Amino acid sequence: MARRAKNYRNDGDSVYRLFYDTVKGGDFRARESNVYRLAEVSVEIIDQCVAQGVPFAREYGGLLDNRSFGGVQVSRTFYARGQTGQQLLIGAYQALERQIAAETVAMHTRHEMLELIVVDGRARGVVIRDMVTGGIETHFADAVVLATGGYGNVFYLSTNAVGCNVTATWRAHRKGAYFANPCFTQIHPTCIPVSGEHQSKLTLMSESLRNDGRIWVPKSGEDKRDPRKIPEQDRDYYLERIYPSFGNLVPRDIASRAAKNVCDEGRGVGPGGLGVYLDFADAIARLGRPAVEAKYGNLFSMYAQITGEDPYQTPMRIYPAVHYTMGGLWVDYDLQASIPGLYVTGEANFSDHGANRLGASALMQGLADGYFVLPNTINDYLADGPFPKVAESHPAAVEAVQAVRARIDKLLSVNGSRTVDSFHKELGRVMWDYCGMERSEEGLRKALNRIRELKKEFWSDVRVLGTNEELNQALERAGRVADFFELGELMCIDALVRRESCGGHFRVESQTPDGEALRDDDEFAYVSAWEFGGDRRPVLHKEPLFYEYVEMKQRSYK
């Protein structure tokens, strides 16, 4: 605590600013201490990445482009090339390969963790499946770290890679790890709209586009003219109208909901009416095409590639899409889950973003967790050792392996009439309609019923061909979708219980007279940490949140 207070004064603005922005951006549902630590190490992260050879943008003097706000601005610089995540990942990947060469890390590619082994209340190992041969293996250790990412694909369509799933964390949850804030999901406002039934994934357009693009829909839903033929007076630049001071730059959740609202009013554009225009005509007139091209060229060509339309000529169409999940396994300040010896990092945990994540902060958090937090905290745990050896024949290990085999056998034996993907799509649709941008008591109850029916149907009617002893992608997906059903249920329950609106969680029953999210700090300033209930209801544990350094305020971007 002393150190924190001292740093506040010493560091001047930058660390504090990032801390403040993150707490506020998370709509006061993140743990203050975690966020402060994140802001503190953010500067070291940049040093570490540069040392690893991440090619950050440089100014002509050779210094990093823009550094005044710690992590935030640097990430903004990356946006110029739209490759932040990828480049940081390559840096981390190369560092990992170096450790593999040094034989300090053994890598098992194409293996999937399917069960956690808990012995005497401690996480002591995992059961994994070799996805090429189907071999089921056990691995034992003094501690287990899960860094298995977010669960956005519970919605089927999201900006996440198609392989993202909840299985690792969900399996740990079933073994006793609490799942925190599962209903906190982020819907990103600038994605390319769905083009048809076949859609398998959604593509994000960088948020930076909102700096120069203007968002609008026709004033009238009847207006089906070519957008270029619609005169100014017939357009509704709704963000500029409703939020005059932030305009097109309001936070993600607000921009997303506003887009949904205009589409719900029947004013959406493009196929199915699920889209709004993001128009660069003004920017091109003001800055000239070369300047716009220099700034956004690769994004424009990506858009043209996907849609077959030229955004220099005609406005882009965008629509919100699921992008990030703030919820995840509950962890303490040391990133330890409620099962001792289980550590969770990155998007898989719930730690730093509260009810809404700010741009560019996911990678900062993941790298902070892995590079700077875990190496310190896990040592503390290991100092309690040595722990007794666990043998393959330990009942807990035997039980875990049997559970994995039984589940695979079951999935392969149903031999029903529907494909895994058809179930996944239907689940995703239910989640999007009732547990997406807007949630209501009635809708969530409907969703819960539907998910439970679907889950039953899945286990009695899914068709997974082939065997376990081969590369079987449908089998892999089936296991993941089965876990998504259970997660989806918990998300709806969490959303039902949280009868307030905050960040990405908007309950229609809790809004200000002008339709903004209305928090209820007296009742809901807590983290919901759910304990797995088996066949019965899950049990809610509340971790109260205290704000000592940032005053709790209603967000306002008007």
Added chain:
Amino acid sequence: MDITLRVWRQANSRAKGKMAVYKVNDISEHMSFLEVLDVLNERLTLQGEDPIAFDSDCREGICGMCGVVINGVAHGPQQTTTCQLHMRSFSDGDVIDVEPWRADPFPVIKDLVVDRSAFDRIIQAGGYISAPTGTAPDAHATPVPKRDADRAFDAATCISCGACVAACPNGSAMLFTAAKITHLGLLPQGQPERYSRVVGMVAQHDVEGFGGCTNIGECTAVCPKEIPFETISRLNRDLISALTHGGSHWPKAAPRRDELEEEEDDIIGF
């Protein structure tokens, strides 16, 4: 539109493979190539036939997982990744051949899925900068000329997809290796290991069974990230310097000043 796919089917790495023919009707031009395979797989599953195995993850051209050979061209006709190829690049009635990457160091696991872990081992042989966590100096301590940073970035955009190998008549992975050498070798942080890196990576490249580069240039014609051919000249220069100065025993020290200047001239040719 209606198309016919002729797809390589191979049950596992030991099995013999063959082309199988599938008609796929009512395709929308907005579908990506992988989405056509998705649709076909749904149908095959309902008919009780084994769906086609193929890799993909990001489906937005940045992870490098999805490559297949389409009508004889790695990633197909658009010089982009397979996941970013859309059906509007094809016409109604087309017959399209779909095959896995063909190169000995990339063994087929099943159907269109190949094992690209040889690339990981090339990286392990030196494709990194040794920077133990927590020891990093201030990022501003070493300025990087903007031009170098930009070029390093261009090379760093390589997504390790392996199309360059699939396209090369020699099955060479030189473009991939050169992209990494260029990315790390242009940055001041990469200088201490610059020569041991090139020696290690090229040796591993050969151990994995990738062929030598004979300047054919097919690789750059299919590379979705447009990694320039000149990166290979750069790799060769570094390799010659390293070998003439003592090979892998090259001391881990910064290059001499005159070598750095030579660098500046080279860049113009890019």
